Amino acid sequence: MHSILVYHTISEPAVALPGDIDISREKFARQLQWLARRRQVVRLAETLSGTSKRLTAITFDDGYRDNLTVALPLLEKFELPMTLFVTAGFVGREGYLSRDELREMSRHPLITIGAHGLWHRHFTLLDAAEARHEMMESRSQLESITGLDVDLMAWPYGECNVELEALSKECGYRAAWSVWKGSNAQHSLWRVPLGRRDNMLRFIAKASGAYFPTKVLEQKWERFRNGGDNLECADPSALSPGATRRSRSSVDSI
Numbered sequence: 494m495h496s497i498l499v500y501h502t503i504s505e506p507a508v509a510l511p512g513d514i515d516i517s518r519e520k521f522a523r524q525l526q527w528l529a530r531r532r533q534v535v536r537l538a539e540t541l542s543g544t545s546k547r548l549t550a551i552t553f554d555d556g557y558r559d560n561l562t563v564a565l566p567l568l569e570k571f572e573l574p575m576t577l578f579v580t581a582g583f584v585g586r587e588g589y590l591s592r593d594e595l596r597e598m599s600r601h602p603l604i605t606i607g608a609h610g611l612w613h614r615h616f617t618l619l620d621a622a623e624a625r626h627e628m629m630e631s632r633s634q635l636e637s638i639t640g641l642d643v644d645l646m647a648w649p650y651g652e653c654n655v656e657l658e659a660l661s662k663e664c665g666y667r668a669a670w671s672v673w674k675g676s677n678a679q680h681s682l683w684r685v686p687l688g689r690r691d692n693m694l695r696f697i698a699k700a701s702g703a704y705f706p707t708k709v710l711e712q713k714w715e716r717f718r719n720g721g722d723n724l725e726c727a728d729p730s731a732l733s734p735g736a737t738r739r740s741r742s743s744v745d746s747i
Contacts, residue, residue, distance in 0.1 A: 495540040496532070496549045496702050497670060497684040499647070503563040505689075513688040522567050524687070524696050529571040532700060534626060536605060537645065541668055541679075551575040552670065552684060554609055554647055556583055556590045561598055568603055578609035578670075579646035581631040584638065592638050599639035607645035608632050608666075614654040616654045624657060628664040648674070653681045673705070 501514035523699060529536050534548040540548050551568075553560050559693035568575055577643025583589045590598065599606045610616070611631040616624050629647065635643045644667040648657070658680035661669045668679050675681025685699045692708050698704040 494702055496685075496700050497537065497540065497552060497682065498549065498700060499552045499554055499670075499672065499684040499686050500564070501554050501688070502557040503559050503567075504557075509689055513690050514686075515689050516687060516691070517689070518567070518640045520742070521564065523693065524556065524700075525567055525571045525573060527697065528623045528691075528700065529573060530640055534573045536574045537607075537670075538605065538667075540682075543663075547702065552607075552647065553577045554649075555580050555613070556595065556609070558588055558590050558594065561590060561594050565598070565601065565604070572603075574603045574605070576605040576607050578607040578645075579633040579635055580611070580613045580649070581611045584634075595635075595638055596640075597631075599641055603646070606635060606639055606641065606643055607647060608635055609647050613649045615650055615652055616648055616657050617654055621656075624660055625664060626732060628661060628666070630699050632664070632666075645669070647671075647684070648680065648681070651684070 500516060500521070502510065502516070503518055504515050505517040506515055509515060528549060533546070534551060536548045537550040537552060540550050543729055551573060553564065553575060556577065560577060563577075579590070581594060585591050595606070598604050606626070608631045611627045611634070614627060616627065619627065632643050632714050643663065646661060646666045646669040648669060648671045651674050653669070653675040655676060658669070658675055658678065661680040666680065668682060670684050671681045672686050673683050677683045685704065687696065687699065691699065695704065
């Protein structure tokens, strides 16, 4: 399985943001350096090709302004591409990209723009009409700002279900990504969240596909038992005690 990493803000506030989604510039730079040396980092769309080779892709959610001012110069330094999933309704708010800044980022050769809902709502709490509006309007606004087609999406809070996966396809998205939620099919592909709690050891485990929360390991093991998954380490009990302990620090809040 490919390693799809998700960041939010490259900053270091005195008080951690909800979900510990902030990460310092220095820590982010060390992680990019490791990826540049040890992994094949590609554009997110390339992970949809069906290749059996393990690939890594970098994504950002929400559209914080520091994605332009802090993250992009580091991505340029290491020549690594990333996909920015933008919450369309946040564009122009304090701390987030302005319309002009988003347009600037969309034209950068390393950047792909995707949708992240209109108002960053919990899609699993919306009725079908509301969910459809969020998907369609966010895409429309982003395409209007950037002048580009937007056909990739990330679920806010990483939340989705089978019905939402089908709706995403109906709304014209080529693929959508969750955070260890959904079926891990074309419209709920799993990503690995990163934040201030991730030291270098845990980052390497996440980037290498060796880190899953306990609940996800149990789901994968059950699918394997039913013949629906091919796991390198299928039985959760086969993990080392240290890896099991790490998996329990679930990032469901991100």
